Amino acid sequence: MKTEALLFAGVAAFFLVTDAIYIWLAREPAGGAALAVSFGMASVISFFCAMNYRRKGARPEDRQGSEIQERAGELDFFPPESGYPAAVAFGVSLLALGLVFGLWVFLIGVGVTGGSLLGTVFQFARRDH
Template identity: 30%
Template sequence: MKSEARLFGFLVPFCIMAAMAYTYFTGGKEWVGIVGITLVAALSGFIAFYLWLVSRKLDPRPEDRLDGEIAEQAGDYGFFSPYSWWPLWLGLSCAALFLGVAIGWWMVIISAPLVALATVGWTFEYFRGEKAV
């Protein structure tokens, strides 16, 4: 967690300098950008402080220790179905859904049930018994 806290901690001065540069180049007339970049700096500071607090209470992870090895971080990444067709159908139906936003809402209405069907199909692909699809 210390590496993440440092990462967000480095964002704070960067965003403050970016806000000052933005203020200088816009002449202080563009308030939305100034406030937005300043809020990004403040929220990055909040996240950095939270991660720093949490990292003090937890045991250091391998990437936080100088003697940490890559093999210590290895673990189970989960089960991925080798011959599943559901990701293809989900991707195609999501593409049709997002294309429908650009083309017309009638296509969104047609493709939204297909997205729901493909999501449920992929989720319950290996379920057996009374909850099987």
């Protein structure tokens, strides 16, 4: 993470210098604001990476003598097939059609979308680890 922090600090410095030059030469507020926001976002990412490096230390891929096995382990839980994504898509379609055809279709879409989103979120809430 130290390399990433330095990389984004360099990007933030570039945006800061570019912003100062742009404001001085262009005298136009929209571009200066966009460059200032870009500087802020790059600074936040740099700060996040630096704090992660300070808190967790070097990762195996950051060290010269590390082995592949140091990063091995359980990756994540991959769920089997589910019908909920199709139900969410159907509910959102009903929401869009409700905007065109009437409130009653929109309300049905709210119900279908809400129920299918809850199903998606809590489908594997009680699974064994």
